[in-house]
Amino acid sequence: MSAVLKLDGLAKSFPVGKRLLGAPRGLVHAVQPVDLVVAQGETLGIVGESGCGKSTLARMLVGLLPPSEGTIEINGAPLDNADPAEFGKKIQYVFQDPISSLNPRKTIRQVMEAPLKRLHGLDRAQREKRISEIFASVNLREEFLDRYPHEFSGGQAQRIGIARALAAEAKILILDEPVSALDVSVQAQVLNLLADLKAKLGLTYLFISHDLAVVEAVSDRVAVLYFGSVVEVGRAEDIFRAPRHPYTQLLARSAPVVGRALSAPEGKETELPDPLNPPAGCAFKARCPRATEECGQRVPKLEGDAAHRVACFHPLEG
Numbered sequence: 001m002s003a004v005l006k007l008d009g010l011a012k013s014f015p016v017g018k019r020l021l022g023a024p025r026g027l028v029h030a031v032q033p034v035d036l037v038v039a040q041g042e043t044l045g046i047v048g049e050s051g052c053g054k055s056t057l058a059r060m061l062v063g064l065l066p067p068s069e070g071t072i073e074i075n076g077a078p079l080d081n082a083d084p085a086e087f088g089k090k091i092q093y094v095f096q097d098p099i100s101s102l103n104p105r106k107t108i109r110q111v112m113e114a115p116l117k118r119l120h121g122l123d124r125a126q127r128e129k130r131i132s133e134i135f136a137s138v139n140l141r142e143e144f145l146d147r148y149p150h151e152f153s154g155g156q157a158q159r160i161g162i163a164r165a166l167a168a169e170a171k172i173l174i175l176d177e178p179v180s181a182l183d184v185s186v187q188a189q190v191l192n193l194l195a196d197l198k199a200k201l202g203l204t205y206l207f208i209s210h211d212l213a214v215v216e217a218v219s220d221r222v223a224v225l226y227f228g229s230v231v232e233v234g235r236a237e238d239i240f241r242a243p244r245h246p247y248t249q250l251l252a253r254s255a256p257v258v259g260r261a262l263s264a265p266e267g268k269e270t271e272l273p274d275p276l277n278p279p280a281g282c283a284f285k286a287r288c289p290r291a292t293e294e295c296g297q298r299v300p301k302l303e304g305d306a307a308h309r310v311a312c313f314h315p316l317e318g
């Protein structure tokens with residue numbers, strides 16, 4: 001497996017309750033040190049409930065947030081946080097709601113031209129040619145180029161979001177809930193388009209979603225996030241059919257229907273722990289049917305073979 005993306009101890013904490021002078025009142029550990037390797041051409045799904053750190057992880061990966069710790073490597077070279085253009089050529093972000101991520105006063109042509117000028121220094125004729133090619137590849141008509149973001153339906157807007165990401169010529173796309181805001185019929189079209197583009201252009205995807213059915217359908221492997229940590233990672237079919245972490249099992253049971261959002265699973269407690277006062281030991285123990293005293297004493301490490309790793313002292317048989 002050739003690793004195209006490698007995260008080493010990548011973590012983010014936010015100081016909260018900052019006083020004018022002096023130290024903050026506390027730290028929210030939004031993402032605890034994460035180690036992950038993504039292979040060339042792979043789709044890695046990232047699932048977890050609201051608040052588990054998905055967006056924070058995604059924003060670090062595209063250089064929108066500096067990590068507190070750890071490194072991001074692409075093809076063996078660490079990314080330099082101080083050089084956003086370099087980031088942009090390697091990793092791009094596709095937002096859940098592309099319309100609100102676009103400047104409402106810019107035409108789609110201006111939106112598309114920006115990365116071609118800034119990242120690749122193309123002249124006008126080269127830009128026009130490239131935009132035509134990209135628009136054809138995402139099945140958008142060129143007459144759309146002179147319109148403004150609000151003039152598009154959800155599905156068209158998401159194609160524009162994808163087209164903009166492709167303009168940077170990055171080979172890794174972070175897809176953050178890319179179809180969650182779309183009707184189910186349009187979701188399928190956008191997912192098919194993403195699959196075609198991946199095959200044609202040799203892309204690698206990180207697909208973030210709280211919709212387990214979608215993640216299962218598109219992912220080769222899946223990482224399950226809980227309270228800022230990866231608690232299980234493995235092949236998609238193993239994660240959903242033979243989960244080893246009790247949290248993954250609860251998730252899989254709580255979202256059996258296509259398109260159904262991942263709701264807080266039923267357990268002893270349904271709340272995530274307080275991020276300002278994280279519990280000792282395993283963060284899932286208060287909700288876990290298998291918890292023992294040991295779980296309150298130490299934090300379980302992500303262990304297992306390369307194909308399937310789980311952070312649990314009492315994993316299921318799978």
Ligand SMILES: Nc1ncnc2c1ncn2[C@@H]1O[C@H](COP(=O)(O)OP(=O)(O)OP(=O)(O)O)[C@@H](O)[C@H]1O
Pocket residue numbers: 014015016028029030031048049050051052053054055056057275
């Ligand atoms: N700028 C910030 N300052 C303080 N805390 C933050 C900040 N951004 C995120 N957090 C906290 O970090 C944790 C992870 O948030 P994050 O938005 O990454 O989760 P998420 O899984 O993407 O949730 P959602 O699906 O609701 O977007 C949460 O406890 C959140 O409150």
